[in-house]
Amino acid sequence: MAPLRSQLLLLPALALAIGSASWAGLSRSLLTQYGDIARAVGNSSESHNCAKSILTSDRLQVVVTLSAFFNDTWEAANCANCIKNNSEELSNSTQEFMDLFNKSLTCFEHNLQGQAMDLSPNNYTEVCKNCNGTYKNLSDLYNKLQRLNRHGDESGHSAHLCIDVEDAMNITRKLWSRTFNCSVPCSDTVPVIAVSSFILFLPIVFYLSSFLHSKQKKRILILPKRIQSNASLVNIQEKYS
């Protein structure tokens, strides 16, 4: 009993720590570790008494909690999106994407290695030039996958791709734009400011013209039919004088 429980405790924690999101392998890590736990829990629930004695025998009910945690993470990460049905392999499109991703990483590494030590470390023009094609292919494939995913989804929500694919794309984008500074900076500031100033100017023109040209709406007062004392009549007149 005790060795089984300690195994269940340590393995998932370690696995997630190592196979974490920064290596874009969350689904695969979950698959390998979760698969073991799912099997372990599944086997033990075959006979109910046995299941009860293992699963709920301690105060913390660690196994149940962890199993629930894995389930939830699997759902939230949408891992099912990149795993082939009922097997432990990645689907074709995901495999294609991961290959292209690895290719991009190798291209980056290759071009970075080529830099001599005496060159300024911030000069990434080589990388930008040589890996541009690969990066563009990766980007296009990602957009295509997103579009396919959106169309294939029945509910109105914008569904996500599997987290591995998303993380991979994010890593590449961060490297490309932030670290290597390869993306072309937007030189659009001037036209944007010009157009937005024009748009902001239009209401001022509108209000000024309506103030000057429209006839002001006047109200016709009606004298009430009342027993009026002179005092109240004078009051009302004073107000408008």
Place this chain on the structure above:
Amino acid sequence: ELPRPYPNEIPHNEKLLSLKYESLDYDNSENQLFLEEERRINHAAFRTVEIKRWVICAMIGILTGLVACFIDIVVENLAGLKYRVVKDNIDKFTEKGGLSFSLLLWATLNASVVMVGSVIVAFVEPVAAGSGIPQIKCYLNGVKIPHVVRLKTLVIKVCGVILSVVGGLAVGKEGPMIHSGAVIAAGISQGRSTSLKRDFKIFEYFRRDTEKRDFVSAGAAAGVSAAFGAPVGGVLFSLEEGASFWNQFLTWRIFFASMISTFTLNSVLSVYHGNPWDLSSPGLINFGRFDNEKMGYTIQEIPIFIFMGVVGGILGALFNALNYWLTMFRIRYIHRPCLQVIEAMLVAAVTAAVGFVMIYCSRDCQPIQGSSVAYPLQAVGLALFPCFLPTPGSYNPMTLGMFTLMYFFLACWTYGLTVSAGVFIPSLLIGAAWGRLFGISLSYLAKGSIWADPGKYALMGAAAQLGGIVRMTLSLTVIMMEATGNVTYGFPIMLVLMTAKIVGDYFVEGLYDMHIQLQSVPFLHWEAPVTSHSLTAREVMSTPVTCLRRIERVGTVVDILSDTSSNHNGFPVVESNPNTTQVAGLRGLILRSQLIVLGLVPPQVFVERANLNLVQRRLKLKDFRDAYPRFPPIQSIHVSQDERECMIDLSEFMNPTPYTVPQEASLPRVFKLFRALGLRHLVVVNNHNEVVGMVTRKDLARYRLGKEGLEELSLAQT
């Protein structure tokens, strides 16, 4: 010295009362026909009537929930479509350059959608403009606002709110839900549609103002409940607005309608989202979950919350004051429909431009933890920060501050346009933004201790801002408690709202009350102004009064009704005295609508001068109910010269026991009687039961407590 001539024409201001608003006929006219009908209906039939009331309330709840679902689903789809188009365009142009085209596209898209929304409101049904809550407040107060509960108004309102939200204006869709609920209630309870000219011949007992008003309260509550997922808040909203004509049975029925409304919305939306019976979206607005364990509050934070209430009150007063000047300008100068449409389009374009520039300039972009809810698609137009989510993610204070400022002015500018739109969501957003900013700065000061959680302060800021703008107290507290699903926060929210109301009221009124005043509606407050005991009924009443005799010449009646110089709707009926020099005693009260039905139903009921009863067909109460609510004008009734000489006996149709008040009664006393009973006409009599004057709503609403004391509003033609 001679007094100056009384000025005839003045520019519009808020110290006017319009003649076009009449009171509802809430008080029942217990004439002989009504008493006969009462005698005919036996005990079992009354139980049927009671069951029918419950059935109507259930139908009101279901239909309101369905309409809310419809709005939500259509907005989600259309806004998602627009968002995708703009996003694809931005993505395309980011690489190539030329982002100004994206800006133009976004602005044009916004402007064209809002143009459609504004055109339908401005040209087809102007009463559907704005949030609808001021109009419903007036209706529950007893004022008959023309066209406010018609089917056409409902259609325009629903389409208008969808187009405003999709068009990217800084608006919300909750306020229009309340108006829609009220219209649905008014429509269903009559059992027929005058616009579609179909009569289903059911619910004929309820075809009068008394019943309709009660059902409209239920409809408004169902609307609040669908909008916020707050059934009890909805009941309290109706209670707060229509309190003086309340009865306990009504409370239970209204609660029933609200519960059914939120249940319908919840189940239909969960089926639509693919998780049937998930029941996780009880209202159109979702605040996120506030867990007690993670976010409690301590007693040391109460003064901080009160301070936030003060800030909310001040900012709310500022918002209302700016909106007041803007609305005054709009009423005076932008009164043609095409100008109103152009203004709405310009606001939409500017909203897009501001949003675009903010996204362009902001450097921080964070993934939103949790599910990909369509928050940005609620078409704020700006990169919406879901400030409520109790996430530890920290937003850049600079961006948050800019967002608050921009959105404050945009929301202030947008409210009052000729589009269907609400102001709840924008106020909540502004408050949540500065509340979160407050929380972030507090956590810097407290060096990151646990209790300074920005999410909690975002909630309090939202409550403070909303309270500062709309000044609702009881109902808003309960609505926020129910919407956040957390009763613990009820106490600080209540403190915050009270503080915001006290501070805000010192400067300027609440937004809805201000707009009611600007529309010159004769709104009666909860009590008469406090210093008015010196005024008596004699000074308040209108005199002389046009009276009819009990047996009156038809020609006189027609002439009185056709008189265009005065628009009387109620005529005291005095004893037919052959000696015409004496003022006769009061015998009853008859309404214009009743006289018109008498003239309409062929053949007319006459008593020949020779006392021969030429009664060919007896009028029944059903004839009056059938003509309700749109009575034709007197011009459509043709009376020949012979018929003019006939006499008509009003005894059967008049209300033989109208409420009267002696002329020495003080203004507060008259006010209390009038308001508590929901009267339309109150006859002022002297010691000998002779009619000396009449008090109507306009006579009472004239008196208001202004800054310098008691002031009197003037009547104007609008």
